[in-house]
Amino acid sequence: xxxxxxxxxxxxxxxxxxxxxxxxxxxxxxxxxxxxxxxxxxxxxxxxxxxxxxxxxxxxxxxxxxxxxxxxxxxxxxxxxxxxxxxxxxxxxxxxxxxxxxxxxxxxxxxxxxxxxxxxxxxxxxxxxxxxxxxxxxxxxxxxxxxxxxxxxxxxxxxxxxxxxxxxxxxxxxxxxxxxxxxxxxxxxxxxxxxxxxxxxxxxxxxxxxxxxxxxxxxxxxxxxxxxxxxxxxxxxxxxxxxxxxxxxxxxxxxxxxxxxxxxxxxxxxxxxxxxxxxxxxxxxxxxxxxxxxxxxxxxxxxxxxxxxxxxxxxxxxxxxxxxxxxxxxxxxxxxxxxxxxxxxxxxxxxxxxxxxxxxxxxxxxxxxxxxxxxxxxxxxxxxxxxxxxxxxxxxxxxxxxxxxxxxxxxxxxxxxxxxxxxxxxxxxxxxxxxxxxxxxxxxxxxxxxxxxxxxxxxxxxxxxxxxxxxxxxxxxxxxxxxxxxxxxxxxxxxxxxxxxxxxxxxxxxxxxxxxxxxxxxxxxxxxxxxxxxxxxxxxxxxxxxxxxxxxxxxxxxxxxxxxxxxxxxxxxxxxxxxxxxxxxxxxxxxxxxxxxxxxxxxxxxxxxxxxxxxxxxxxxxxxxxxxxxxxxxxxxxxxxxxxxxxxxxxxxxxxxxxxxxxxxxxxxxxxxxxxxxxxxxxxxxxxxxxxxxxxxxxxxxxxxxxxxxxxxxxxxxxxxxxxxxxxxxxxxx
Numbered sequence: 001x002x003x004x005x006x007x008x009x010x011x012x013x014x015x016x017x018x019x020x021x022x023x024x025x026x027x028x029x030x031x032x033x034x035x036x037x038x039x040x041x042x043x044x045x046x047x048x049x050x051x052x053x054x055x056x057x058x059x060x061x062x063x064x065x066x067x068x069x070x071x072x073x074x075x076x077x078x079x080x081x082x083x084x085x086x087x088x089x090x091x092x093x094x095x096x097x098x099x100x101x102x103x104x105x106x107x108x109x110x111x112x113x114x115x116x117x118x119x120x121x122x123x124x125x126x127x128x129x130x131x132x133x134x135x136x137x138x139x140x141x142x143x144x145x146x147x148x149x150x151x152x153x154x155x156x157x158x159x160x161x162x163x164x165x166x167x168x169x170x171x172x173x174x175x176x177x178x179x180x181x182x183x184x185x186x187x188x189x190x191x192x193x194x195x196x197x198x199x200x201x202x203x204x205x206x207x208x209x210x211x212x213x214x215x216x217x218x219x220x221x222x223x224x225x226x227x228x229x230x231x232x233x234x235x236x237x238x239x240x241x242x243x244x245x246x247x248x249x250x251x252x253x254x255x256x257x258x259x260x261x262x263x264x265x266x267x268x269x270x271x272x273x274x275x276x277x278x279x280x281x282x283x284x285x286x287x288x289x290x291x292x293x294x295x296x297x298x299x300x301x302x303x304x305x306x307x308x309x310x311x312x313x314x315x316x317x318x319x320x321x322x323x324x325x326x327x328x329x330x331x332x333x334x335x336x337x338x339x340x341x342x343x344x345x346x347x348x349x350x351x352x353x354x355x356x357x358x359x360x361x362x363x364x365x366x367x368x369x370x371x372x373x374x375x376x377x378x379x380x381x382x383x384x385x386x387x388x389x390x391x392x393x394x395x396x397x398x399x400x401x402x403x404x405x406x407x408x409x410x411x412x413x414x415x416x417x418x419x420x421x422x423x424x425x426x427x428x429x430x431x432x433x434x435x436x437x438x439x440x441x442x443x444x445x446x447x448x449x450x451x452x453x454x455x456x457x458x459x460x461x462x463x464x465x466x467x468x469x470x471x472x473x474x475x476x477x478x479x480x481x482x483x484x485x486x487x488x489x490x491x492x493x494x495x496x497x498x499x500x501x502x503x504x505x506x507x508x509x510x511x512x513x514x515x516x517x518x519x520x521x522x523x524x525x526x527x528x529x530x531x532x533x534x535x536x537x538x539x540x541x542x543x544x545x546x547x548x549x550x551x552x553x554x555x556x557x558x559x560x561x562x563x564x565x566x567x568x569x570x571x572x573x574x575x576x577x578x579x580x581x582x583x584x585x586x587x588x589x590x591x592x593x594x595x596x597x598x599x600x601x602x603x604x605x606x607x608x609x610x611x612x613x614x615x616x617x618x619x620x621x622x623x624x625x626x627x628x629x630x631x632x633x634x635x636x637x638x639x640x641x642x643x644x645x646x647x648x649x650x651x652x653x654x655x656x657x658x659x660x661x662x663x664x665x666x667x668x669x670x671x672x673x674x675x676x677x678x679x680x681x682x683x684x685x686x687x688x689x690x691x692x693x694x695x696x697x698x699x700x701x702x703x704x705x706x707x708x709x710x711x712x713x714x715x716x717x718x719x720x721x722x723x724x725x726x727x728x729x730x731x732x733x734x
Contacts, residue, residue: 016211033059078551078675080187081165081531093119096218097528099159100202100251102373102428103323105526106159110202110252111324112373113481114432119532120484121508124520124603125673127533127546128189128581129611132156132171135542144499148174149539151525152495157537157544161203162186162530163218163232167544170199181220181235186533188580189546195235198222203232206257206277212290221259223251227276227302229294239298241279241305245272252324262329262350266319271329271353272309279305310353315346325374328356328394332371339364345371345381347394357398361390375431378404378450382429382438387415389436389446391453405453412442414470432482433511439480439489443472445509457514461491461507468501483529487511490524490536506536518600520547521608541612550579552597552674554625556666558683565659566688572651573679575623575644575668581611596648597623600672620646623674626667627652632660632685656685 015021027033034056041051072087083090095118100110107113133156134147150156150172158178160169165186170178171194178199183192205218219238220230227241248264259276281289282304317333322345324330329348336342343363347356363370363383370382377394381403387410390403397403410416418440429438435456436448445459464472473491480489491504504523509516522545524536533548556573563569576594581587587595587610598606598620605617622644630636644650656662663682670676 018211027059027061030061030063033061035059076670076676078549092117094531095119095529096164096203096205097160097162097530098203098205098253099161099528100253105428106202106528107428108481108528110250111326112375112432113428113430114375115481115483115529116432118483118529120486120488120529121532121534121547121549121672122486122517123547123549123600123671123673124518124607125547125550125577125579126520126581126607126611127548127550127579128584129538129543129545130184130189130191130584131542132169132537132544133542135538136540146498146500146540147542149496149500149523149525151492151539155525156542157525159200159202160526160528160535161200161220162528162535163203163205163220165531166192166232167535168200168203168220168232183232183235184544186531186535186546189544193235198230198235198237200230202251204253204257204259204276206259208277208292209256210290210292213292216257217292217294223249223261238294238296239280239300241276241300241302244302245274248321250321250324262321262324264319264321264329264331264348266315266317266331266333269312269314269355270310271312271348273307273350273353274302274305275307276305278307308353312348312353312355315355315358316344319344319346322371323373323379324350325379327351327377328374328379330371330374330379343381345392347374347397356394357401359392359397359401359403361403372429372431372436376434376450378431380429380431380436380448380450382418384416384418387413389438389448389453391436391448391450407448407453407455410440410442410444410446412444414472414474415440415442415444415446417441417474418476428480430480430482430487432487433485435511437480437482437487437511439475441470441474441476441493443470443474445475445480445487445489445514447511447514459487459507459509459514459516461489461505464501464503467503473501473504481527481529482511485511486517488527488529488534490527492523492525492539496523496539500539504540506534519604520545521604521612521614545611546581549672550577550674552576552668552670552677553578553594554666554668554677554679556664556679556681558662558664558681560683562684562686563656564688565656565685568653568655569683569685570651570653571627571664571666571681572649573625573666574648575625575650575677576648577674587611594648596620596644596646597668597674598644598646598648599623603673622646622648622650623668623671625650626669627654628665628667630663630665631658632662633658659685659687661685 010023012021012023036056037054039051041049071089083094095115097108099106108115137146156172158170167184167186169182171180171182172178181195181198181200185192200220201223203220205216207216218232220232222228225244225246227244229238231238245263249261251261254260261274263272279300280294283300317335319331319333322330322332327350329350331346333344334341335344341364342360344360346358349356364385372380379392381390389407391405393404431450434450436450438446443461447456449456461473474493475489476493487509490506500523505519505521506524507516507519523539527534527536533546535546537544552575554575558569558571575597577597582595595610602620606620608614609616625642626638627640628638639654640652642650642652661684665678665680667678668676
């Protein structure tokens with residue numbers, strides 16, 4: 001390349017198999033650069049390849065930047081999947097939920113319930129609620145007993161998985177085994193299909209990039225001794241991977257979405273990594289990964305996906321795999337008995353399988369339940385009997401075998417119980433935003449700094465009085481999730497009795513301050529987040545609830561007849577919620593004129609009234625509406641603001657200031673609960689009616705001026721004389 005500063009020559013190396021090559025250079029000066037590309041030729045085997053040169057290319061380097069193609073802004077209106085591929089920045093608000101196993105329960109990626117990208121709701125507004133199982137109260141002769149929730153061991157809400165705006169979960173009938181797979185549209189809650197006899201373990205979306213193919217592929221999976229892969233759009237089985245190792249196996253996704261499985265054997269000190277993508281490419285004609293060809297009906301050997309197989313130095317006991325992280329896999333083992341019991345924790349590299357460290361902590365409890373996953377080379381362990389958290393740094397643990405910090409004990413003794421989705425144990429403590437977030441039966445979300453162990457804040461859900469034996473509502477029986485700067489936690493417990501405690505709720509808390517953002521009534525299980533919505537299963541009524549920002553509709557009307565300018569015009573209308581749930585049978589029959597849109601502060605009670613048969617709140621407030629006009633002179637201007645009432649109705653009285661035709665715009669700007677909407681109407685103003693002048697008096701004549709007053713004076717004089725004579729006569733009487 002030749003430019004203002006002279007000639008620059010750079011070797012670009014061999015071309016790729018389709019004869020292409022690129023190189024990156026940063027020009028240091030402005031001006032024209034001449035790019036020359038030449039090939040000297042070579043002998044390959046017995047063949048001589050002649051050299052050649054490409055035509056010169058002139059590159060103009062300038063100070064003024066060349067503008068990028070404009071990005072599509074983030075949505076300001078209601079949106080659903082699929083997201084147009086041109087909207088590149090929308091990746092920041094869109095995400096899937098893959099439902100991979102944690103030790104107990106399901107998580108986003110098999111490692112943690114922290115979603116580092118994507119959006120989550122800022123309001124308790126319900127988009128829809130659909131029946132999944134028989135729920136709520138049974139029949140009068142049984143008293144106030146509700147239907148079995150499945151919360152003990154027969155989980156009714158697995159995995160779940162959300163991919164590209166579709167929700168998938170296994171349908172369980174009664175207390176029986178799972179009997180089928182349900183797919184629902186996340187936009188409406190509508191059931192798309194049911195596949196009898198199929199149940200899934202998790203989902204995935206993989207980005208495949210090769211010289212021949214570029215893009216992502218999504219699948220649903222069944223794991224076990226035979227893996228089965230399904231198309232998520234139709235539920236059709238694609239292929240099987242046979243001969244899998246299941247003992248000590250745990251799944252996760254790498255940064256490109258490849259399905260990975262770590263297989264750990266404590267007795268053999270052996271750790272293996274299996275990659276589903278490698279297994280499929282190796283046996284379906286993909287060569288060196290140029291093609292992604294998932295042959296329908298194929299049967300693939302599982303062991304062809306082994307990435308590495310490592311045997312490590314022996315560690316004490318026979319550890320089992322506890323949790324996965326970003327960089328470190330943690331295995332634990334309990335040794336000794338009673339007060340002399342020791343928990344051994346071993347850390348292994350997730351990149352090459354090597355043993356990184358071993359350390360011991362004392363505890364009388366079972367070892368596997370109490371570890372967080374590793375994030376940023378840090379993890380924590382909960383000592384149940386003392387209710388203390390121990391923080392570990394991987395590097396420090398490797399050097400010293402010690403923890404980095406230890407917290408003060410929880411103040412409420414119920415904090416010892418930290419039920420997971422199935423079985424006792426830490427409720428999937430989450431490391432996110434540099435902090436540890438843990439929940440327990442003490443009704444508290446505890447937040448600790450992962451660097452220092454400092455207790456940054458504690459959120460308390462509230463006093464339950466005598467409604468529960470805990471004095472509060474226990475956080476348990478469901479995973480809590482970190483997303484979009486918020487922590488979402490649900491009330492629940494292992495093996496709940498009937499009748500269920502009243503007042504249970506799901507809460508959203510600011511991850512930095514611990515302030516409550518919103519709460520919604522419901523005994524919700526396993527909240528999952530995708531595309532700005534939160535979905536959970538409610539044990540109170542057996543329905544799936546989807547929370548998120550809903551669409552609205554504004555109506556506006558004005559007089560249809562011409563109005564005089566000196567008259568007041570009444571502009572009126574409504575703002576209603578048109579989310580899919582408002583069109584469900586119960587809601588549409590109860591609210592034939594539409595469900596009113598209400599303020600963010602009213603959502604907790606109002607949504608319970610709309611969807612959960614709770615009393616109509618008496619303190620509901622509406623939403624603000626701005627009224628603008630385009631007048632006859634072409635001026636667009638605001639004329640006032642108003643607020644809807646509990647019925648969604650608004651009105652504004654306004655006296656026009658000029659005559660002519662007006663176009664009226666009623667605008668609801670949106671809120672945390674709703675997307676904005678607008679409506680238009682028009683009216684006509686005529687010139688004011690002329691004012692009627694009083695009748696004019698005639699000019700007085702000479703008679704009026706002189707004669708009439710004179711006669712009046714004579715009459716008055718006569719009257720006075722008469723009065724005087726009467727008085728004299730009265731005076732002369734004896």
